[in-house]
Amino acid sequence: MSVQLSGIESYHILDTEPSEQFDKLTQLAVKICNADAAFVSLVDKDRQWFKSKVGFDHSEAPYSKTICQNMIKENLSHLYIPDLSLDETFKEYLACVEFGVRFYAGFPLKSADNSILGSFCVIGYEPQLLDEVQLEFLKTMADQTMILIESHKLNYELSLQAAQLEKRRIVTDTAAVIGKLGGLYLDLSGKDIFWTPSNNVLFNLRMDYAMTFEEFESGTFTIDNSAVSLFEKIRDFSISLTALDSKYSFDYETEDRRIEVHCELFGRELYVVFQDVTVEYRLRQQLQMSEMEAVRTANNYKSLVNNSTFYICKTELDGRLSFYNDFYATELGMSPLETSGDAIDFFHSVKPGYLDYVKEAFFKVASGIEPKCRVLVKETNHKQEEVANLWDFIGLKNSENELSEVLCLGYDVTELEENRVQVQLLADYTAFQNKKLLEYNSIVSHDIRSHVANAVGLISLMDLISDKDEQQNYFRLLKKEIKKTDRTIIALNRLTSKTSVFESGKEPVSLYHLIEQVFELLRKTKPHARFTAVNNTPLDLIIFSIREYLENVFLNVFANSLKLVSPERELQIEIAAVQITNSMLQIKIEDNGIGIDMQQYGDEIFKIQRPLKDTQYGNGIGLYLVKKQIEALGGRVDIQSEDGKGTNIALEFLNYED
């Protein structure tokens, strides 16, 4: 059997501090064996080191010169020499010669694998005998020592593992703190608790605090902050009857954190995990806020886009609509029945007469020639009414800076257009007023002046001529001229003063009956006139006006028709009335007479016919009066005629519906 000396390093015992446990054994051995000294030696490569020693001070000895070395080398069960001086081998040894040792008894320290680590020995300075019991005792001491050595080795290994475990614990704790995780484990039947140190960070507790099972069980926690109620909740859960094998989670707000708590009960074991979700929670709140903000903004834009004033749409470069707002869809979009699945194009509602014009402007923008363009477009809306819209076309570029879409912004200007027309009407009236003033001036300068000139001429002739009869004649002519002058002035006065009277006398007038009365009057005053009257005026149409003026107007218009009768056919006068806007009534009077050559006389129809002195009622001044009276009633006259075919006169009055 081979003896192995190596392996002593694996026990990590060499050069360690003295140990009471070993020393007790050696002291006991000295007493039991009545020896002078005892020791536990361990064999290193070239020395013998004493783990325990009683009776001498050396801590080690050179291995090659020791008695133990002899015993170990020979693999002896023990070595017992009562007197070294009598032994041939040992009497030369250092112990004997140098230190005066005469007695030696040693037992080897054998490990489980039979290798010898050292020895347990007693020595004396006098020769000594040991009995059987003493020797057996020494063997037991050697075995006991070996157990201590093995225990030392195990302790050492355990301490290493403990250190490792401690490192791992520190890492785990650190990770738990950094990861903001905490935990609690409770064995409710075993009354055990495991408290994760990172909890102290999560709940701002003293770093040396650890919850005890008693604290938990009694519910009186030695925690000095609000976290108490959190643990009370966990405790309530653990003792509730329904909690068995169930989970329970809740959020908990501490002074500075938000903690998610997850509890799970398996039988009588409770696992609790704490997770600090403060950052996530704040982020989530911020996210929700931004989300709400985004939704609000989106709604704002949506409400802007879906207004009831502006049309907003986008088209592809070829004019196909890719987006349109609700207002566009309801006013100008196609009805669901008409939409055939194909994308509708922007031009679908444009009136044919405007199509080329609109397309030209649109494609200028779509092709990049112009960045934007504005057009006034007449379109047909969903009610099939004509509307006027002002459109802006604006080219839109994509992220590659290429023209990709056209933004179309539209505004309904129908009302503005109508206002513009009315303003134009007003301007026309004003221009007419002005022209009338000029005509008035012209009447004064032509007609009155001619009478005065004649009078002056006659008077000068009366001076020139001496013949009495002739003078008498001139005097008679002079009187005539003055009378004519007077009549002209009266007529002019009547003409101009009438305009200011009308405001007072307005009343509701049934147009149909008024026209019938005028025809009757015409038949009575002109019994020889042959004509047919077709009165298509609605029976229920009431206009708010001055009866006498209206009578005069129609009388003059019909009289004009009677003057222009075609020799080829009997005269027919047809009248119709229609409310063309809510403030404008149009009355159309059509005859089939010879008409008026508009190119030759167009400008002069409404002028006072020259000369005024030949004027009979309704002659010469007739249409002038018509225009004047209509104008006084807040309307206008339009005349259209084709030579030989008849005359159409349109009278427009301001007349408000209801």
Place this chain on the structure above:
Amino acid sequence: MRIKLLIIDDDLVSLLIAKKYLTVSGFEEIVEELLIFNKPIDGLNLLFAAEKTHEVCQYWILLDINMPKISGWDFLNKVESLNLENDVKVIMVTSSISEEDKNRAASFSSVFGYISKPLDKRKCTKIKQIILKSDNS
């Protein structure tokens, strides 16, 4: 040169006054004939008729502006558009005092004078001067 003087005016009193003053002012000495027309159309007809006879004659016309059916302007337009062989020269005699009429009259090449009514001796002398001056040049 033979001169014929036409007075065209729809106003009978005015014609009477004109005739009286022209006579008093000695127009018989410079004109061969004094013709008076109440309707412009009659005056025009005379001019057309004279064309056909190839009678070489200078016509001076005292023309009113404000007349029914054919006004003085219509008359002037007609005369100037016909490109008559005979020399037709016009002096406007009108009751109008408007600047517009005066300017309009000046735009016709055949108008040589603009006299406001009523005629008197002084104005007749002026007409005489216009006629003689034009004849000499």
